[in-house]
C-alpha cells in the first residue's frame with residue numbers, strides 16, 4: 001500500500017469516530033491529494049486562498065474544503081462559493097465580509113472563532129472578552145449567512161506536554177463558556193478544532209472534535 005494510505009489508516013485507527021480528520025494538504029502537489037482521496041479521505045485543509053481554489057478546481061467535487069489559515073478580507077469572495085468551513089475567524093470585520101459573500105452566493109458559511117491560547121506571540125486569535133463583544137454586537141446579530149460552528153486554536157510549539165495540555169484545556173473551557181452564554185439552544189455550535197501532527201493525541205484527550213493533520217499524512221517536505 002502507498003505511504004499516504006498507510007499513514008491515513010494509522011491515524012484513523014488512533015482517533016475516535018466522533019473526531020473529524022482534516023488532511024492538511026498545504027504546499028502538497030495535487031497528485032498527493034488525489035492519493036489521499038483514493039484512500040478515502042474527503043476533508044482537506046489549506047491555508048492559502050489561491051492554492052485552495054486551484055486544488056478545488058482540479059480535484060473531485062465531493063471534497064469538503066476547509067480554510068485553516070489566516071484569511072484576508074479581500075480573498076473571501078474567491079472561496080465563498082464552495083468552502084465548507086473557515087477555521088480561523090478572529091474579527092467582526094472578517095465575519096461581516098464572509099456574511100456578505102455568503103449572501104451573494106445564497107448560502108450559509110460555517111466558521112470557527114480562532115482563539116489565542118499559545119504563549120507564542122502572534123497577531124491572530126481572540127480572547128474571551130473580544131469574543132463576547134463580537135457575539136453581543138448588533139452587527140453580528142444581524143448576520144444571516146454565517147453559522148458559528150465552534151472554536152479553533154493552536155497550542156505552543158513545544159515538547160512540554162503539560163503546557164500543551166493546559167492550552168487545549170483553556171480552549172475547551174472557552175468553548176463551554178461560549179456555549180453556555182450564547183449557544184445553549186444551538187446544536188450547530190459543537191466543534192473544537194485543535195490538534196496537529198505533533199499534539200493531536202493530547203488534543204483528543206482534552207476534547208478535540210476536529211484534528212488538522214499535515215506532515216504525519218503527507219510527510220514533511222513540500
Ligand SMILES: *Cc1c(COP(=O)(O)O)cnc(C)c1O
Nearest residue numbers: 024047068196197212213214215
Ligand atoms: C500546517 C497547519 C496544520 C498541520 O500541521 P502539521 O504539523 O503538518 O500536522 C494544522 N493547522 C494549521 C492552522 C496549519 O497551518
